[in-house]
Amino acid sequence: MTASTETGHPNVLAKAVREGLFAGVIAFFMFLLFVGIETYQDINNTLVWRTRWGLLAVFVAVAAVGRFLTVGFIKPHIDRRKLAKAKSGVLEISENKSFFHRHFLKIALIFLVLYPFLSLMIVGKQGSLKYVDNFGIQILIYVMLAWGLNIVVGLAGLLDLGYVAFYAVGAYSYALLSSYFGFSFWLLLPMSGILAALWGIILGFPVLRLRGDYLAIVTLAFGEIIRLVLINWTDVTKGTFGISGIAKASFFGIWSFDSGTTNNFVKAWGLSASSVYYKVFLFYVILALCMLTAYVTIRLRRMPIGRAWEALREDEIACRSLGINTVTTKLTAFATGAMFGGFAGAFFATRQGFVSPESFVFLESAVILAIVVLGGMGSLTGIAIAAVVMVGGTEVLREMAFLKVVFGPDFTPELYRMLLFGLAMIIVMLFKPRGFVGSREPTAFLKERKAVSGSFTKEGHG
Amino acid sequence: MAPGTTTMTNGINGDTILKVEHLSMKFGGLMAINDLSLEARRGEITALIGPNGAGKTTVFNCITGFYKPTMGMLTLQRRDGKEYLLERLRDFEIPKLAGVARTFQNIRLFSGLTVLENLLVAQHNALMKASGYTILGLLGLPAYRRAVDASIEKAKYWLDKADLTDRADDPAGDLPYGAQRRLEIARAMCTNPELLCLDEPAAGLNPRESAALNTLLHQIRDEGVSILLIEHDMSVVMEISDHVVVLEYGQKISDGSPDHVKNDPRVIAAYLGVEDDEVEEVIAEELDGGQR
Numbered sequence: 001m002t003a004s005t006e007t008g009h010p011n012v013l014a015k016a017v018r019e020g021l022f023a024g025v026i027a028f029f030m031f032l033l034f035v036g037i038e039t040y041q042d043i044n045n046t047l048v049w050r051t052r053w054g055l056l057a058v059f060v061a062v063a064a065v066g067r068f069l070t071v072g073f074i075k076p077h078i079d080r081r082k083l084a085k086a087k088s089g090v091l092e093i094s095e096n097k098s099f100f101h102r103h104f105l106k107i108a109l110i111f112l113v114l115y116p117f118l119s120l121m122i123v124g125k126q127g128s129l130k131y132v133d134n135f136g137i138q139i140l141i142y143v144m145l146a147w148g149l150n151i152v153v154g155l156a157g158l159l160d161l162g163y164v165a166f167y168a169v170g171a172y173s174y175a176l177l178s179s180y181f182g183f184s185f186w187l188l189l190p191m192s193g194i195l196a197a198l199w200g201i202i203l204g205f206p207v208l209r210l211r212g213d214y215l216a217i218v219t220l221a222f223g224e225i226i227r228l229v230l231i232n233w234t235d236v237t238k239g240t241f242g243i244s245g246i247a248k249a250s251f252f253g254i255w256s257f258d259s260g261t262t263n264n265f266v267k268a269w270g271l272s273a274s275s276v277y278y279k280v281f282l283f284y285v286i287l288a289l290c291m292l293t294a295y296v297t298i299r300l301r302r303m304p305i306g307r308a309w310e311a312l313r314e315d316e317i318a319c320r321s322l323g324i325n326t327v328t329t330k331l332t333a334f335a336t337g338a339m340f341g342g343f344a345g346a347f348f349a350t351r352q353g354f355v356s357p358e359s360f361v362f363l364e365s366a367v368i369l370a371i372v373v374l375g376g377m378g379s380l381t382g383i384a385i386a387a388v389v390m391v392g393g394t395e396v397l398r399e400m401a402f403l404k405v406v407f408g409p410d411f412t413p414e415l416y417r418m419l420l421f422g423l424a425m426i427i428v429m430l431f432k433p434r435g436f437v438g439s440r441e442p443t444a445f446l447k448e449r450k451a452v453s454g455s456f457t458k459e460g461h462g
Numbered sequence: 463m464a465p466g467t468t469t470m471t472n473g474i475n476g477d478t479i480l481k482v483e484h485l486s487m488k489f490g491g492l493m494a495i496n497d498l499s500l501e502a503r504r505g506e507i508t509a510l511i512g513p514n515g516a517g518k519t520t521v522f523n524c525i526t527g528f529y530k531p532t533m534g535m536l537t538l539q540r541r542d543g544k545e546y547l548l549e550r551l552r553d554f555e556i557p558k559l560a561g562v563a564r565t566f567q568n569i570r571l572f573s574g575l576t577v578l579e580n581l582l583v584a585q586h587n588a589l590m591k592a593s594g595y596t597i598l599g600l601l602g603l604p605a606y607r608r609a610v611d612a613s614i615e616k617a618k619y620w621l622d623k624a625d626l627t628d629r630a631d632d633p634a635g636d637l638p639y640g641a642q643r644r645l646e647i648a649r650a651m652c653t654n655p656e657l658l659c660l661d662e663p664a665a666g667l668n669p670r671e672s673a674a675l676n677t678l679l680h681q682i683r684d685e686g687v688s689i690l691l692i693e694h695d696m697s698v699v700m701e702i703s704d705h706v707v708v709l710e711y712g713q714k715i716s717d718g719s720p721d722h723v724k725n726d727p728r729v730i731a732a733y734l735g736v737e738d739d740e741v742e743e744v745i746a747e748e749l750d751g752g753q754r
Contacts, residue, residue: 304582304589307575311583314572321526321564322584322653323557442576444614446621446630450576456635457574 016072024064148340157313162223170345196342242356376435485534573635
């Protein structure tokens with residue numbers, strides 16, 4: 001026992017060398033075709049290939065040395081620390097959380113409310129366009145979408161792979177109704193949500209008999225059908241050209257953000273013209289929508305319907321034996337989730353000023369689902385953190401111009417977004433198999449509120 | 463009128479709660495239940511026993527709506543005189559309208575919910591109505607708050623009966639096996655049933671837990687709830703049941719008081735595995751007064 005945990009012991013080192021070599025061999029064969037050989041087009045437009053042995057050698061060396069160090073030094077070190085801890089008899093459960101930990105939600109909320117002003121103060125008007133729009137609004141849209149999907153997947157345990165369809169319904173509802181009839185954003189926002197919820201029910205009725213994988217496949221198909229209708233129904237949706245010139249949201253009808261109008265926000269307040277005011281306004285709109293989603297989710301969880309959703313995730317047959325109508329329960333979950341997708345869609349349309357079917361591909365559904373799974377199914381905090389990591393990570397990648405120095409001038413960092421996604425997923429699933437927040441808050445308690453460990457909750461089966 | 467409701471009395475007298483008539487259930491070519499008729503009386507504990515594969519659980523699944531019987535009529539009479547034809551109700555309507563609750567052979571708890579939450583989910587229909595189908599509840603009206611308080615009181619009552627008050631805030635999946643069995647019964651009782659169907663409640667319990675279960679079942683019966691149970695443990699059956707029905711190969715072979723059934727030669731033959739032609743012999747011995 002002690003011999004095997006000692007660093008530098010010949011046994012451990014021999015094992016480390018062996019495993020390091022093994023990892024190197026595997027890496028060699030894995031990367032041989034991907035990295036070792038490169039194809040490109042020459043002047044005559046023919047495809048030729050050349051070898052990159054040097055780069056391949058770097059990959060293999062990293063794998064082999066990494067494995068050697070892990071097995072030979074890092075692992076014995078961790079084991080020894082664990083053993084020392086077990087010997088001293090100190091359990092890792094501490095009742096006193098740090099100040100930051102206890103007030104995390106309040107701090108996060110205050111930060112979000114102050115965020116546009118902080119960025120205005122630090123980087124000025126022009127600079128904060130990027131931080132408010134690309135980071136703030138973009139992340140919050142995904143937070144809202146993921147919280148909406150969380151109701152369906154995280155609470156009710158229904159695997160929905162076509163959630164982006166409801167996002168599309170919301171976006172096109174706003175785009176079409178505002179450009180054909182000229183209705184305002186504040187009227188169409190609730191309407192988009194209701195229309196999306198209606199589509200949720202329409203989808204729900206035929207498919208809710210299905211469970212598990214079958215339900216996932218049909219919802220996937222539904223997402224694609226909506227997209228194909230948007231592409232091919234060119235008379236109404238203008239097909240792949242999309243709908244442009246969608247009206248901006250106004251400040252509750254009081255001030256407009258369109259330049260040239262009499263009640264222009266900038267003129268009314270005597271400010272210098274800049275689009276940053278509109279972005280800041282949009283930031284607060286989506287923040288308010290997110291808060292609404294969170295509030296409704298938290299309230300619903302404590303209502304009988306929310307408990308029925310979670311019970312449905314745990315055991316559908318038991319639900320029916322207790323007199324719960326599982327069909328209406330599933331439908332309400334679908335409709336509620338879809339409604340928030342619809343809200344987010346309407347917001348997306350007004351923010352972009354342009355919608356096309358390209359924004360509603362399957363990949364979007366997968367990204368939203370990945371955020372829900374990474375965050376920990378059912379946990380609002382975890383999902384918000386996951387959205388910041390995943391969406392913010394993508395945006396940060398755009399900023400990393402210095403990577404071009406390392407990988408050469410034709411390196412485009414955002415193309416590696418999916419690689420980041422996969423890497424993040426693997427890392428989180430290795431260390432936190434239940435997502436960032438793996439435990440569940442009970443909705444009622446007699447004496448004390450104890451978090452339910454993720455090992456007891458189920459993922460649902462249909 | 464709700465589906466499955468009849469107002470005409472179907473030959474049921476007041477003290478019968480459940481009447482099963484000519485029930486048959488076929489799975490493909492297999493006749494799991496063949497022309498079974500039985501009655502459960504109000505306020506009694508009726509036990510359904512029989513060797514493995516006799517069709518006991520199938521009868522349960524027909525009564526509680528998980529299977530649609532191939533043939534037959536299942537009439538349930540509630541205290542207020544309303545009768546329900548169970549084979550015409552959808553599965554979730556049987557607990558909701560007819561007041562029949564059940565437990566499962568392999569425990570089906572909501573393991574990720576706490577013990578208290580399990581009992582609150584069972585009161586779903588009452589709470590849904592009180593919350594105005596969620597809409598009034600979102601506004602936080604006082605009527606809904608009172609309903610919530612009442613539901614927690616009820617949960618506490620059954621927690622106390624099932625001796626689970628100390629574990630109320632723990633996840634149901636964390637309880638030991640015997641406590642999970644008791645919780646499943648408490649959860650079924652929170653739906654306000656008139657007939658409680660228990661599928662092998664004593665399976666896997668040690669003698670002490672088994673005795674505690676007997677006390678719980680007697681308490682439930684004393685509250686006026688009729689019980690129908692499947693059980694293998696003969697000590698439980700003989701001790702607590704008022705009326706025993708014995709099944710073999712989907713047919714009823716004996717029906718009566720525990721003492722009557724215990725001494726029925728056909729039951730002994732079914733349990734001890736006597737060849738068919740020997741049954742006559744056994745009966746003949748019985749008639750000679752050669753009881754063990």
